[in-house]
Amino acid sequence: MLRILKGVKGERMRIWLNAVVLLFLTLVLIPVASAAPDAATCLGCHGSMEGEINVNQEKYAKSVHGSFDCVMCHMALKGEQHKGLSGKPDKAILELAAAISSKSKIDPIAQAACTQCHPDVYDAYKASVHGQNVIIKKSSDGPVCTSCHGTPHYIQPNTSKESLVNHFNVVATCGTCHEETFMSEKYGLTPHVMDRYKESFHGRKLKLGDSGAPSCVNCHGAHDIKDVKDPSSPVYGANKIKTCGKCHAGATEKFVAAITHQPQQPIAHFTELALIILTIGVFAFICIHVLLDIIADIRNRLFRKGGDHE
Numbered sequence: 001m002l003r004i005l006k007g008v009k010g011e012r013m014r015i016w017l018n019a020v021v022l023l024f025l026t027l028v029l030i031p032v033a034s035a036a037p038d039a040a041t042c043l044g045c046h047g048s049m050e051g052e053i054n055v056n057q058e059k060y061a062k063s064v065h066g067s068f069d070c071v072m073c074h075m076a077l078k079g080e081q082h083k084g085l086s087g088k089p090d091k092a093i094l095e096l097a098a099a100i101s102s103k104s105k106i107d108p109i110a111q112a113a114c115t116q117c118h119p120d121v122y123d124a125y126k127a128s129v130h131g132q133n134v135i136i137k138k139s140s141d142g143p144v145c146t147s148c149h150g151t152p153h154y155i156q157p158n159t160s161k162e163s164l165v166n167h168f169n170v171v172a173t174c175g176t177c178h179e180e181t182f183m184s185e186k187y188g189l190t191p192h193v194m195d196r197y198k199e200s201f202h203g204r205k206l207k208l209g210d211s212g213a214p215s216c217v218n219c220h221g222a223h224d225i226k227d228v229k230d231p232s233s234p235v236y237g238a239n240k241i242k243t244c245g246k247c248h249a250g251a252t253e254k255f256v257a258a259i260t261h262q263p264q265q266p267i268a269h270f271t272e273l274a275l276i277i278l279t280i281g282v283f284a285f286i287c288i289h290v291l292l293d294i295i296a297d298i299r300n301r302l303f304r305k306g307g308d309h310e
């Protein structure tokens with residue numbers, strides 16, 4: 001009983017506990033003179049503004065964070081219009097915000113704020129190939145939280161059909177980057193990883209609505225995705241036996257070799273090459289044959305013409 005609580009409820013309890021502690025701190029730390037601004041204060045302007053800057057009140061309220069004040073993420077705001085609405089983020093948030101600022105250009109502090117209430121997710125992400133790309137390499141290529149979870153104001157539970165990381169939507173979400181040619185050109189990854197997946201048995205089954213078919217996440221993980229050459233990657237060498245084994249009981253070394261994103265099996269490749277050479281060969285042979293025939297014909301006629309003159 002306790003163990004079930006630990007596994008299922010513990011995680012949620014912890015997230016909520018973090019949220020409550022943060023709410024308390026926000027209330028206490030934001031200048032005591034003016035109370036912390038609530039969502040209604042911000043929505044007074046942003047609820048009716050046009051374009052990107054608009055936040056839809058109804059959709060926000062229905063999101064997983066709908067009960068929070070905006071300043072729990074927007075811990076510090078710039079500009080005259082926000083005077084007196086700003087709080088004071090702690091050092092860890094400011095440091096992370098500085099590190100990811102090339103990726104999160106509008107409000108990196110709000111982007112970094114995710115980690116305060118989701119510390120376990122953050123730890124996994126920070127150590128992942130994606131987190132390393134953004135935080136350590138300071139690149140703008142890798143994903144931050146909202147690259148995968150979508151607009152921060154309207155996040156739905158993973159189980160919702162609207163969630164970008166839902167089992168059936170996540171392939172397209174990973175594809176926003178992994179479909180692009182810069183992934184192979186700049187990072188040397190196998191081209192057409194997405195196409196190979198979509199053509200595979202797994203990809204087709206998932207498209208047909210089979211919830212048992214693996215999305216990218218079942219093989220690679222979500223927040224803890226590793227370089228496939230990293231021995232801790234679930235698709236590295238013998239680790240595959242366990243990874244594939246989650247669904248294919250009794251998977252062997254030979255079986256797990258069946259799935260790669262590589263363009264083609266070498267045998268298929270050489271068969272194709274042989275076929276091309278054969279076709280070109282036959283075609284060339286016919287051409288030469290016809291050409292020789294024509295030459296012989298012309299020579300014959302010239303020869304006969306010469307004969308007529310005599």
Ligand code: HEC
Pocket residue numbers: 037041042043044045046053070071074077078079081082085106107
């Ligand atoms: C008096 C109206 C008003 C209120 C109240 C207001 N904002 Fe704004 N906010 C604006 C305007 C105008 C802009 C656009 C500024 C620009 O385009 O440069 C803006 C821009 C922003 C941005 C974009 C980044 C930036 O700083 O330019 C964020 C984020 C933001 N507001 C969050 C909030 C939050 C959170 C609250 C509540 C604590 C809030 N705003 C309250 C008027 C307001």
Ligand code: HEC
Pocket residue numbers: 039042043046052053054055060065068069070071072073074103104105106107108110111113146152153
């Ligand atoms: C769960 C965290 C979170 C909450 C809660 C939140 N925001 Fe945001 N908001 C973000 C993040 C992250 C960004 C994007 C920052 C970036 O891309 O640099 C953002 C961006 C914005 C922008 C700029 C949009 C743009 O594209 O120019 C505005 C305006 C804004 N938020 C207003 C609000 C208002 C108003 C509320 C409350 C009703 C709110 N936010 C609540 C995380 C949050």
Ligand code: HEC
Pocket residue numbers: 114115118121122125130143144145146147148149158165167170217222223
């Ligand atoms: C590469 C894409 C990606 C990035 C980046 C990402 N997530 Fe996720 N996230 C997912 C996927 C996919 C799931 C669903 C996991 C599953 O189905 O098992 C998920 C699930 C979650 C969940 C709910 C389940 C859980 O594991 O607790 C939370 C909370 C979450 N993400 C928060 C975050 C935060 C905060 C960040 C940034 C530090 C982040 N995510 C970055 C893809 C991503």
Ligand code: HEC
Pocket residue numbers: 012015016018019022064065068072073110111113114115116117118145146149152155156157158159
């Ligand atoms: C103030 C604390 C707080 C902040 C800041 C925060 N979250 Fe959350 N988040 C929560 C709580 C609480 C839940 C609901 C947990 C539950 O009931 O499962 C939640 C739920 C989620 C879920 C859905 C998990 C599921 O059940 O499927 C995702 C995804 C998520 N948050 C991502 C983010 C991202 C991305 C950011 C930053 C833009 C962020 N969170 C910022 C507290 C926070």
Ligand code: HEC
Pocket residue numbers: 129130132133137141142143144147148170173174175176177178187189216217220221222225226227228229
């Ligand atoms: C915002 C863009 C972006 C999104 C979204 C994204 N990735 Fe990535 N991914 C990258 C970049 C950039 C790298 C290379 C990072 C590096 O090597 O520094 C990478 C690397 C990887 C690698 C490691 C490749 C290797 O080197 O072996 C895997 C596996 C991977 N991503 C899977 C996924 C999956 C699965 C998803 C969806 C849940 C996803 N990615 C979403 C940009 C993205």
Ligand code: HEC
Pocket residue numbers: 201202205210212213214215218219240243244245246247248255256257258259
């Ligand atoms: C999340 C579950 C899941 C994971 C993980 C998974 N598969 Fe599958 N796989 C399926 C399903 C479902 C089918 C379709 C079975 C059917 O309809 O007959 C399938 C079909 C296959 C097939 C073709 C049919 C067959 O059974 O021979 C091969 C080959 C295969 N998987 C190999 C792998 C390999 C190798 C891995 C690990 C790299 C792997 N799978 C990981 C669920 C999974």
Ligand code: HEC
Pocket residue numbers: 171174175178188189190191193194197202214215216217218219220228235240259260261262
């Ligand atoms: C059935 C398990 C499985 C699924 C599903 C899967 N992958 Fe992979 N992936 C692998 C294996 C095994 C490798 C390592 C072998 C290889 O390079 O082909 C790999 C390698 C990769 C690489 C590194 C390629 C390189 O050049 O080193 C990337 C990037 C990647 N996968 C992304 C994805 C994305 C994105 C999806 C979803 C569209 C996905 N994978 C779905 C098993 C899977």
